[in-house]
Amino acid sequence: MERTTCCVVGGGPAGMVLGLLLARAGVEVTVLEKHGDFLRDFRGDTVHPSTLRLLDDLGLADRFAALPQRHVHSVQLPIGRGGELFTVGEIGSLPGKYNYVAMVPQWDLLDLLADEANREPTFQLRTNTEVTSFRTERGRVTGVRYRDRTNGSTGELRATLTVACDGRGSLARDLPELGLREFPCPMDVWWFRLPREESDPQGLVANAGERFLTAMIDRGDYWQCAALIPKGADATCRAQGLDRFLASFTEATPWMRRGPADRGPGPRSWDEVKLLDVRMDRLRRWHRPGLLCIGDAAHAMSPVFGIGINLAVEDAVAAARHLAGPLREGTVGLADVRAVQRRRWPTTVATQGLQRIAHARVIGPLLRGRSPVAGGEPLRLAEVLTKAPWLKRAPAYFLAYGAGRERPPAESLRRSG
Numbered sequence: 001m002e003r004t005t006c007c008v009v010g011g012g013p014a015g016m017v018l019g020l021l022l023a024r025a026g027v028e029v030t031v032l033e034k035h036g037d038f039l040r041d042f043r044g045d046t047v048h049p050s051t052l053r054l055l056d057d058l059g060l061a062d063r064f065a066a067l068p069q070r071h072v073h074s075v076q077l078p079i080g081r082g083g084e085l086f087t088v089g090e091i092g093s094l095p096g097k098y099n100y101v102a103m104v105p106q107w108d109l110l111d112l113l114a115d116e117a118n119r120e121p122t123f124q125l126r127t128n129t130e131v132t133s134f135r136t137e138r139g140r141v142t143g144v145r146y147r148d149r150t151n152g153s154t155g156e157l158r159a160t161l162t163v164a165c166d167g168r169g170s171l172a173r174d175l176p177e178l179g180l181r182e183f184p185c186p187m188d189v190w191w192f193r194l195p196r197e198e199s200d201p202q203g204l205v206a207n208a209g210e211r212f213l214t215a216m217i218d219r220g221d222y223w224q225c226a227a228l229i230p231k232g233a234d235a236t237c238r239a240q241g242l243d244r245f246l247a248s249f250t251e252a253t254p255w256m257r258r259g260p261a262d263r264g265p266g267p268r269s270w271d272e273v274k275l276l277d278v279r280m281d282r283l284r285r286w287h288r289p290g291l292l293c294i295g296d297a298a299h300a301m302s303p304v305f306g307i308g309i310n311l312a313v314e315d316a317v318a319a320a321r322h323l324a325g326p327l328r329e330g331t332v333g334l335a336d337v338r339a340v341q342r343r344r345w346p347t348t349v350a351t352q353g354l355q356r357i358a359h360a361r362v363i364g365p366l367l368r369g370r371s372p373v374a375g376g377e378p379l380r381l382a383e384v385l386t387k388a389p390w391l392k393r394a395p396a397y398f399l400a401y402g403a404g405r406e407r408p409p410a411e412s413l414r415r416s417g
Helices: 013-024 049-057 061-065 106-117 234-239 242-251 308-329 334-367 380-385 389-401
Strands: 002-009 029-032 070-072 074-079 084-090 101-103 123-126 129-137 140-148 154-164 180-183 187-195 204-209 212-218 222-230 274-276 280-283 291-293
Touching: 002 013, 002 140, 002 308, 013 029, 013 106, 013 123, 013 308, 029 129, 029 154, 049 061, 049 308, 049 389, 061 106, 070 212, 074 389, 106 123, 129 154, 154 308, 187 334, 204 242, 212 242, 212 334, 222 334, 280 334, 291 334, 308 334
Parallel strands: 002 029, 002 154, 029 123, 074 204, 154 291
Antiparallel strands: 070 101, 074 084, 129 140, 140 154, 180 280, 187 222, 187 274, 204 212, 212 222
């Protein structure tokens, strides 16, 4: 039977960061990824300042800077009936070297992390390897069973600790003792692309239409667009026709109406509009003997604020700091994995609490065709607040760093250059 010290299930941002940090700390680690590569569109492509600083600490800042990317320095919202754009989050005003959000295709970031991790003799990435179940002995998870998707063969990998980083579809979520708690979400998301012109706004721009909201992410020559629609309304909205939706989208985006008449085409069919079934939940317990869940496997986040991936990365950093020593010394136990949840629990609860407020007070009413601000212009209060520059830094700091920053194990640090 094959054996490793730490089996990481899932090669997303959390899994690859954890694998790299543990390998640099001298821990034997095997990452199992069910796909053959990282090429999947409309994944989270936002790399926030907290993750940029981590990459710098790991000596990867120069290699990351060489990747094709776009920098977002501000978040803009339309205020009032005319749809005039106001900046409500000025990330560029924050102190420090990394006062922007980098928009980078996630596969480029994962390829960078994988390439760096493969330099470590204790690291192994196995693609096309789908975990089918956990191995258990006397109530303890002792590894996984897997299937090779290239030839259909099966096998088992024994591990001192298994870490589930495989997202909201994780097998670990079926374990009743972990206690999945779900929260209502008022929306689903359509992902699609639109051409961008040089005269368009820059950064991250939000718009409100008839029973839908949008977030448009500046990707240079195109906009990566997320349209929030009422929960479960995908089939109904599609039945109304793509042309009707695109016309409503343009109507809700005044600066697009004022832009060039020869703007390139948007989606030509519904096949180019991808549905994300939005969920928000968290496990009451992220662990059992021999198993730890982090990232979306432990807490599926709403796309509100766009920080889910960076929270998952911070989970991985905290896990590496708490577990590297015990794994290396062969003393890892339940107390060590409990420490990871204790560390990350407050940030998770606080972030989901803010997302739930946004769902109930803003997104839900707008998707039902109501104003989120009773007795006045929608978002009139936001218009007042955005006139005070110092008030823009609070949402900017939250977007940049969340509730706090995690420090990687000292053994994993490298100098840049």
